[in-house]
Amino acid sequence: MSLLTPQPIxxxxxxxxxxxxxxxxxxxxxxxxxxxxxxxxxxxxxESLAIVDYQKTQxxxxxxxxxxxxxxxxxxxxxxAIGRKKxxxxxxxxxxxxxxxALLASSIExxxxxxxxxxxxVAGPKxxxxxxxxxxxxxxxxxxxxxxxxxxxxxxxxxxxxxxxLVVKMADWRWIFVLLMTQSAVAGIWLLLRQPExxxxxxxxxxxxxxxxxxxxxxxxxxxxxxxxxxxxxxxxAVMLYISTAQSIFQDVYETGDRFPLFFAILAIGSxxxxxxxxxxxxxxxxxxxVVGALSVMLTMALILLGLxxxxxxxxxxxLFMVLGVVMFSCLGMIFGNVNAMAMEPLGKVxxxxxxxxSSLSSLIAIILAAILGQFYNFTLVPLAVGFVLFSxxxxxxxxxxxxxxxxxxxE
Numbered sequence: 316m317s318l319l320t321p322q323p324i325x326x327x328x329x330x331x332x333x334x335x336x337x338x339x340x341x342x343x344x345x346x347x348x349x350x351x352x353x354x355x356x357x358x359x360x361x362e363s364l365a366i367v368d369y370q371k372t373q374x375x376x377x378x379x380x381x382x383x384x385x386x387x388x389x390x391x392x393x394x395x396a397i398g399r400k401k402x403x404x405x406x407x408x409x410x411x412x413x414x415x416x417a418l419l420a421s422s423i424e425x426x427x428x429x430x431x432x433x434x435x436x437v438a439g440p441k442x443x444x445x446x447x448x449x450x451x452x453x454x455x456x457x458x459x460x461x462x463x464x465x466x467x468x469x470x471x472x473x474x475x476x477x478x479x480x481l482v483v484k485m486a487d488w489r490w491i492f493v494l495l496m497t498q499s500a501v502a503g504i505w506l507l508l509r510q511p512e513x514x515x516x517x518x519x520x521x522x523x524x525x526x527x528x529x530x531x532x533x534x535x536x537x538x539x540x541x542x543x544x545x546x547x548x549x550x551x552x553a554v555m556l557y558i559s560t561a562q563s564i565f566q567d568v569y570e571t572g573d574r575f576p577l578f579f580a581i582l583a584i585g586s587x588x589x590x591x592x593x594x595x596x597x598x599x600x601x602x603x604x605x606v607v608g609a610l611s612v613m614l615t616m617a618l619i620l621l622g623l624x625x626x627x628x629x630x631x632x633x634x635l636f637m638v639l640g641v642v643m644f645s646c647l648g649m650i651f652g653n654v655n656a657m658a659m660e661p662l663g664k665v666x667x668x669x670x671x672x673x674s675s676l677s678s679l680i681a682i683i684l685a686a687i688l689g690q691f692y693n694f695t696l697v698p699l700a701v702g703f704v705l706f707s708x709x710x711x712x713x714x715x716x717x718x719x720x721x722x723x724x725x726x727e
Contacts, residue, residue, distance in 0.1 A: 330509060336460065338510065339448065342403065342440040342502045344471040345410070346383075349433060349495055350376050351475030354562045355575060356488040363488065364423045371423060373559035373689045377682050378427040380555065382413070382434025383441070384679045390442045391671025392527055395520040399447035400512040406439010407503040411496055418492040440502070442671060450513035473583045476576035530668045539724070542717030543658035544673050548680025549706040549713070550650055555685035556702045560692050568694055569633050581637065585645030592648075602653040603718060609646040610711045616643045617703035620696065629695025636696065643703065650710075657717070661724065 330338065353360075357372045366372060386406070394402035413432025420426035452460055482491050520526075534540060565575040597605050620639045623631035655673070662669035688702040 332460070334509070338502065338505055339444050341498065342444050342506070345495070345499055345502065346437050346441055347471040348475045348478070348498070349379060349437060350558065351472050351579075352479035352482075352491055352495070354476050354558070354579070355480035356483050356491060357562045358566075359483055359488040360426070364420070364426060366423055369563065370690055370692060373686070373692075374427055375430060376555065376559050377686060378430035379434035379437075380678050380682050382431035382436075383438045384434075384675045384682070386435035386438025387442055387671045387675040387678070389435075390439045391668050392520075392522055394439075394443040394446050395514070396522045398512050398514045398519065399443045399450065400506065400510065402443040403440045403447070403506060404503055406436045406441075406443065407499050409436030409439065410499050412436070414492045414496045414499070418489050418496075442674075445670075447510075447513050470587070473580035473587070474576075476579045480573065480576050527668065531672060534662060534669050534672050537661055537720075537724070539717040539721035540658050540661060540669070540673070542713045542720060543654050544676050545680060546710045546713040546717065547651070547654055547658070547673065547677035549684065549710040550647065550654075551677055551681035552684030552688075553703050553706040554647065555681050556688050556699060559685060559689050560699060563692070563694065564696065564699070568630055568696070569636075578637065582640045582644050585641045586648040589645045589648030596649070597653060602657055603714075605649050606653050606657075606714055607711075609649040610707055610714065613643050613646040613650075614704065614707035614711065616646075617700055617707055621700035621704055624696045624700050629693070629697050631696060654714075661721070 353375055357375065360366070360375065361369070361372055386409075390402055390406060393405075410433055413429045413434070413436055415429070416432060417426050417429030420429055448460055478494070479491055482488070482494060561579060562575065565571045565578055571578055616639045620631070620636070620643075623635055623639075658673050659669060684702075684706065688698055688705075691698040691701075
């Protein structure tokens with residue numbers, strides 16, 4: 316029997332819980348590692364590829380997200396049509412191609428093309444692996460597995476810059492791509508040899524563009540879903556703006572040197588802690604109140620950061636920036652999960668495509684917003700603070716609009 320041949324769910328030999336969590340954490344963390352491990356290498360990449368304008372280095376992250384925008388749209392329906400395992404392996408193969416192009420690039424244009432292909436490919440394991448877990452587990456069992464996976468997944472953004480910095484200290488920045496290719500190859504071989512296909516042939520949905528188009532029209536016809544998607548795009552845009560400028564803020568503005576990964580991790584810790592606590596909090600106060608509170612706190616902290624930045628010629632005291640940053644990023648742990656759930660709630664039978672569409676559109680919005688504000692980066696914190704103020708304010712408006720719009724639809 317072929318390693319890619321699907322078996323009835325009842326006959327599937329499940330991996331042990333530890334092995335399953337390790338495998339899918341390895342695959343799903345590839346996205347964060349591909350973005351954040353590159354941050355310490357920005358100056359080296361700029362020098363190697365003769366990038367004079369610092370703003371262009373921001374596209375090292377944005378180009379990958381842009382590729383993911385298209386990849387998420389493709390791999391959602393594709394995983395329903397050809398199976399989870401084939402979709403993941405196809406995505407990893409595309410990711411490896413993009414990694415090789417970026418590794419060998421001698422110009423910024425070729426490098427960004429490689430990054431976009433990387434982003435397109437990594438959408439395969441990102442989307443299909445979640446569907447694969449959903450095939451095997453239901454309810455509390457699925458939540459248990461996903462919580463373990465997410466625990467590891469959230470640690471990656473905190474540790475990734477340290478990994479990247481270690482590589483550039485020991486070797487050329489291009490070895491980061493060797494590391495990423497090794498991780499993706501190990502994950503792909505592990506999946507191929509150990510994890511059976513979970514989507515039986517009789518349960519697959521053929522790719523019919525007419526059906527996909529009708530489902531897309533249905534998703535976009537829901538004003539509440541569109542509002543929550545814009546909200547996610549605004550918040551993700553603020554995160555992308557920070558990630559794109561973090562290396563310069565810590566190393567150029569505050570001159571933290573080799574301690575950059577440490578401070579980057581500190582700002583991410585709050586988000587991870589709140590994310591772990593979100594399940595208990597949301598059961599007590601509800602998703603809407605959680606998101607309203609988190610966005611309100613984020614907007615307040617951003618306004619304070621903007622006021623301090625303007626008072627200190629664009630560079631507030633480092634301690635104050637870190638305190639405000641920890642609070643702002645802690646809010647993210649309560650926003651993304653809850654708003655995604657609110658956006659998915661009305662979509663019912665088109666949840667698979669809905670997940671891909673919401674993720675893709677919110678990423679596209681984030682790229683546009685971060686790219687616009689990123690062009691104003693002037694080695695001060697003012698553009699970052701302005702971005703968080705504007706994006707948080709718009710997100711609050713979209714939250715209210717989405718909530719009111721949801722009341723106009725009959726409950727299903």
